[in-house]
Amino acid sequence: MKGWTNYHSHTHYCDGKGTAEEYISRAVELGMISYGISSHAPTPFTWPWTMKREAMSDYFTDIQDCKAKYLGIIDVYSSLEVDFIPGVISVNSDWIVDADLDYSIGSVHFVDSFADGTPWEIDGASKVFDDGLQSIFGGDAKAAVQRYFALTRQMIQEAPPTIVGHLDKIKMQNANGLLFNENDRWYQKEIVETLEAVKGKGLMLEINTRGLYKKKTTTSYPSPWIFRYLKDMSIPIMINSDSHHTQEMTGFFSETAEQLVSAGLTQVMVLLNNDWQEGRLTVDGIEV
Ligand SMILES: [Zn+2]
Ligand SMILES: [Zn+2]
Incomplete structure (x- = not known):
């Protein structure tokens, strides 16, 4: 079997x-072999982009x-991209644990908060940043x-997700250095x-292409110079697009795969038959 x-x-x-159905039917058209849906998990506060x-x-x-409809055609998995805000939300929050996900993505989008308690979103508008x-x-x-990065490590230690999301996303605010x-x-x-924290907890790390096709960054999350550390530490990886539209599902996958392969990273993790395999x-x- 071969596919993305x-x-x-x-x-x-x-x-x-x-919709989930639109993603999965498109994944079948693209010859993909396995697909996971991971909307932003609900936060205890109201926020424009969370469920x-x-x-x-x-x-x-x-x-x-979709799992039932596409059984035997493509593996479909249920997930959430879960924020980490100490004491507020993590993969350990009861409404996430109760969801009984096939796997979780843990991401840091908020770093501390403004004086009025509003969380500071680091991957939104540059004015807010x-x-x-x-x-x-x-x-x-x-x-x-x-x-x-300290919050990312705290997440890894205290509330380890299955997959660590867009490791260095804060660099999207660093255009032109x-x-x-x-x-x-x-x-x-x-x-x-x-x-080292990712490795210590035995977690997987995604290579996220969203910055590339959205033209927010010139490199993947994490940057290609980091690939050699992933290889040296044998950290399990996969390429994810963080798609918000069916047209984005495999955006910059070939280009990113080429960079990974040339860095010697030729193994990626695939979820098949409910089992992560290489x-x-x-x-x-x-x-x-
Ligand atoms: Zn995210
Ligand atoms: Zn996302």
Whole structure:
């Protein structure tokens, strides 16, 4: 069997555009071998891009219907992309545990909060990013970035998800290197320490292509210079698109696979028959 997989995609229940059925029928057209739906999990506070708590049962019913309809055609899995905010939400929150997911994606989109308690979203509008950087961190980009990675490590230790989402997403705010330089020793130390935490907990890490096809970044999350650490540490990976639309499902997969393969990363994790197994990565798909 050969084809792509994608375990990170958002439906209309959060800020995505498609239904689970639209994603899965398109995945079949694309010859994909396994597919996971992962809308943004409900947060205890109201937020524009998270799923409403009361929509959860319909969300899971839609995925269950796809599992049944496409049985024997494509493996379909149910997940959520779950935020980590200490004491507020994590994969250990009761409404996430009760959902009995096939796997979870853990992501940090919020770093601390404004004086009025509003969480600071680090992957949204640059105006919001700049406001939080000034008012929470006094304009100290290094301190803000270090806090982002410290929270990511705290998530890994205290509430480990199946897959760590977009490891260095905060770099989307760093166009033209305005805030920091990925070559800086302190930055590379944050990355390596965070990877060591991933390795220590035995988690998987996604190679997320969304920044590329949305033209927010010129590199995947994480950046290609990090691939050699993934290889040296033998951290299990997969390519995910973080699609919010059916047109984005395999965006920049071939290009990213080419970079991974040339870095010596030729094994990716595939969820088949409810079991994570290794597949062989090539530039035009995964062989299992
Ligand atoms: Zn995310
Ligand atoms: Zn996402």
